[in-house]
Amino acid sequence: MPALPRQLMITVLLTVAPLVWTQTADVDDELADLDSLFSDEEMIETADESEALESPADDLLTQEGVTWGGAIRGSVSSDWNWDDYTSAGFSLTEPTSSSLSPTIGADLFFSARPESDFRAYGKLKIDTTTDGQFTGLTLTPDTLGDGVLPDGWTAEEDENGDIVIRDQDGALIATVPAETATAATGIPAAGDTGTGNAPGLEISVFELFSDYTWNDSLFFRFGKHTIRWGTGYFFSPADVLNLTAVDAEDPTADREGPISLRTVYPFGVTGSAYFYAITNANAEPLDIAIAPKVEFVLGPGELGLGGYYQRSLAPRLVGLYTASAWGVDFFGEAVLLWGSDRVFVSPSDDQSAAEADPQDGHELVLDTYRVDDRLFAHATVGARYLKQWEDGGSLVLVGQYYFNGEGYDDSVPGLLPATARLALNPAENGLASTDPDDQPPALGLADLANWGRHYFGGTIALSGIPVDDLSLTALAIANLSDLSAILVPAINYRFLDRFSVSVAARFTLGGPDDEFTDPAALLLGGEAEPTVGLTFTVSMPAASF
Numbered sequence: 148m149p150a151l152p153r154q155l156m157i158t159v160l161l162t163v164a165p166l167v168w169t170q171t172a173d174v175d176d177e178l179a180d181l182d183s184l185f186s187d188e189e190m191i192e193t194a195d196e197s198e199a200l201e202s203p204a205d206d207l208l209t210q211e212g213v214t215w216g217g218a219i220r221g222s223v224s225s226d227w228n229w230d231d232y233t234s235a236g237f238s239l240t241e242p243t244s245s246s247l248s249p250t251i252g253a254d255l256f257f258s259a260r261p262e263s264d265f266r267a268y269g270k271l272k273i274d275t276t277t278d279g280q281f282t283g284l285t286l287t288p289d290t291l292g293d294g295v296l297p298d299g300w301t302a303e304e305d306e307n308g309d310i311v312i313r314d315q316d317g318a319l320i321a322t323v324p325a326e327t328a329t330a331a332t333g334i335p336a337a338g339d340t341g342t343g344n345a346p347g348l349e350i351s352v353f354e355l356f357s358d359y360t361w362n363d364s365l366f367f368r369f370g371k372h373t374i375r376w377g378t379g380y381f382f383s384p385a386d387v388l389n390l391t392a393v394d395a396e397d398p399t400a401d402r403e404g405p406i407s408l409r410t411v412y413p414f415g416v417t418g419s420a421y422f423y424a425i426t427n428a429n430a431e432p433l434d435i436a437i438a439p440k441v442e443f444v445l446g447p448g449e450l451g452l453g454g455y456y457q458r459s460l461a462p463r464l465v466g467l468y469t470a471s472a473w474g475v476d477f478f479g480e481a482v483l484l485w486g487s488d489r490v491f492v493s494p495s496d497d498q499s500a501a502e503a504d505p506q507d508g509h510e511l512v513l514d515t516y517r518v519d520d521r522l523f524a525h526a527t528v529g530a531r532y533l534k535q536w537e538d539g540g541s542l543v544l545v546g547q548y549y550f551n552g553e554g555y556d557d558s559v560p561g562l563l564p565a566t567a568r569l570a571l572n573p574a575e576n577g578l579a580s581t582d583p584d585d586q587p588p589a590l591g592l593a594d595l596a597n598w599g600r601h602y603f604g605g606t607i608a609l610s611g612i613p614v615d616d617l618s619l620t621a622l623a624i625a626n627l628s629d630l631s632a633i634l635v636p637a638i639n640y641r642f643l644d645r646f647s648v649s650v651a652a653r654f655t656l657g658g659p660d661d662e663f664t665d666p667a668a669l670l671l672g673g674e675a676e677p678t679v680g681l682t683f684t685v686s687m688p689a690a691s692f
Contacts, residue, residue, distance in 0.1 A: 209263050210259070210261075212259075213259045215256070215257050216256055216257075217253055217255040217692060218690065218692070219252070219253040219692070220252050220253070220686070221249075221687035221689065222684050222685060223250075224247070224249075224250070224682055224683065224685075225245070225247055225682070225683045226245060226681070227242040227245045228242055228243050228678065228681075229242050229678065230243045230665075230668075230676055230678055232654075232678065233676075233677050249275070250274070251346075251348075252273055252274045252275060253273045254272055254353075255271040256271070264360040264361070265357065265360075266357065266358040266359075267356075267357045268355075268358070269355045270353045270354040270355070271352060272350070273348055274348070275347070275348060275349075312672065352371065353401065354370070354404070356370025357370060364413075365410060366412075366413075367409065367410055367411075368408070368409040369407070369408045370406060371406045374386075374404050374405075374423065376438075376453075377467065377480060378468070378479065378480055379393065379478065379547060379549070380478070380545050381395045381529075381545075381547045381602075381604030382395065382602060383527070384526075384527060384549070384551070385467060387438075387455050388404070388405065388438060388455070389404050389405070390403045390404060395604055395624045396622065396624065396633065396635065398604075406427075407423050407424060407425040408423070410423075417443055417444040418443035420439070420441045421440040422437070422439050423437065423438040424437055434457065436456065436460075437456050438454065438455045438456075439453060440452065440453030440454075440465070441453070445468075446470070448468055448470025448477070449469050450466075450467070450468050451465070453466075460488050461484045461485060461487055461519075462484070462485050462486075463482055466480070467479070467480055474532065475530050477530050479529070480527050481525070482525040483524055484522070485520075485521075486517075486521065487518050487519075487521075487523055489518075489553050489594055490589070490594045491517070491518060492515055492562065492565075492569065493514055493516070494512070494513060494562075495514045495577030495578070496577075497577060498511070509568070510565060511561055513562075513569050513575075513577060514576065514577040514587065515588050515590060516588065517588055523552040523553050524550075524552040525550065526550045526552075527547060527549040528547070528548055529546055529547030529548065530546055530547075531543070531545045540611030540612040541610050541611060542608070542609050542612075543608040545604075545606045545607075548601075548602070548603055549601070549602040549604070551601070551602065552600075553597070554598060554599045554601075554628065555600070555628075556600060557600075557628045557629050561660055562660070563598055563661070563669065564660060564669060564674075564675070566594070566595060567670060568672055570590040570594070570670075595666075595669070598626070598629075599626040599627065599628030599662060601628050602624070602626055603624075605622075605623045606621065606622045616640060616642065617638070618640075619638055619639075620636070620638075621636045621637070622635040622637075623635075624663065626657075626662045629660070630661070631658070631661035631664050632655070632656045632663055633653065633654070633655055633663050634654040635654075637649060637651035638650050638651075645688035646685070646688060647686040649682075649686070650681070650682070651682045652682075653679065653681075653682070654677070654678075654679050655677050655679070658675075660675075661675065664676065665678050
């Protein structure tokens with residue numbers, strides 16, 4: 148079966164942290180104040196009683212007005228992608244696809260502390276979209292034209308609005324439900340005339356919250372904010388509170404948090420107790436999620452113990468630990484779940500539907516099911532090492548192992564491609580019923596992630612050596628269960644203080660049944676083959692303000 152082309156984009160951006168600046172008084176005014184101090188006849192004054200009762204710390208913890216700041220960034224990236232670079236017909240001069248991607252973005256924040264026990268904070272994100280709209284791309288038959296589907300393949304919209312993809316012989320390849328035809332597929336936007344689409348801008352409220360301190364003993368935060376829960380770098384099974392999981396290929400990216408109330412109670416000098424109450428819109432009062440956690444110093448590091456409960460999800464117990472020794476930072480997480488939020492699959496006892504027409508790609512009939520009465524475990528351990536030299540050079544090493552107790556043991560050949568097909572064609576479920584009220588659980592895209600049991604993530608970054616302003620990085624993400632992997636080497640050079648140029652390659656390794664071989668092809672019902680992508684990026688002047 149021909150492999151489906153897809154867009155793979157790796158963009159290396161020059162990023163800078165937000166910087167808040169303050170304005171100082173005019174020098175002449177300072178000298179005038181200094182002269183007036185020594186010209187007063189009465190050098191010592193009696194302080195007002197009300198002023199004497201005020202704590203000096205109040206002046207340090209309050210500010211007049213509102214502090215504004217942020218950072219702006221921009222880049223232009225050229226991407227070239229090749230499918231199945233291991234085949235005999237591979238040609239470096241004939242990429243499967245290519246694209247040009249200009250981006251511009253900014254983070255804007257404000258902070259106000261009118262009183263010593265109260266603070267307000269907000270953060271906006273402005274990012275480029277590729278379709279000239281404020282929403283994602285839309286998948287339609289018109290967008291699946293030449294250069295997207297293999298020669299002879301067709302895409303038509305059926306009476307339900309779903310996209311039906313067939314090969315040159317008319318055999319069904321995949322049915323993409325209308326609600327899942329989104330920008331995640333990486334397919335060009337409708338109306339593309341061959342010159343691309345004018346970029347649009349998307350504005351989102353990333354964080355908005357207020358802090359309140361009661362009696363210097365209880366600390367409250369309410370609003371939308373990222374929650375620091377978990378110690379992992381590439382993988383963090385303990386972080387179940389944020390709305391987005393850690394992206395293993397971009398582990399330092401901001402993660403969106405929910406609307407929650409956080410209460411912190413410090414006890415002693417080495418510990419703190421946390422309590423989170425998390426809410427969602429259009430939910431019932433009993434749908435509030437609660438997450439208590441306690442942290443305290445233990446030996447050379449810090450131990451955290453917590454739990455998570457929401458009546459519709461599997462309850463969790465969480466253990467966290469971080470410590471430093473010999474110049475290395477060690478971290479670990481352990482999670483126990485009673486039941487699982489995942490929809491599982493297994494081969495159906497009745498395979499007649501797959502045997503009746505083997506040419507349509509329906510090779511394995513699957514049943515879907517949930518597990519609510521069994522214990523699952525996750526665990527991860529890792530280490531970070533940072534070395535900085537006096538001449539400005541630095542070395543960063545990070546490695547992490549992750550055991551995924553909800554993953555598959557990879558004992559059934561073709562299980563992952565068959566599951567991806569079932570996600571696109573739910574009617575092929577072996578337990579499908581004619582009764583609309585008696586249907587098996589439906590698969591989601593999240594059920595295809597973290598497919599294996601064992602994973603590894605590692606990165607190395609070397610900067611300032613052997614040339615100033617030159618950085619070399621390498622990233623590896625591997626599924627140790629099926630031995631598929633993603634490798635990303637990159638080189639970046641900064642010039643003219645605020646410009647930078649980078650070249651990054653992205654290699655995928657694995658077989659047609661493996662997770663990291665070509666996830667995009669699996670999601671479109673194609674055959675996964677090893678891919679390679681090359682990205683050349685020029686990052687424009689960026690700065691904090």
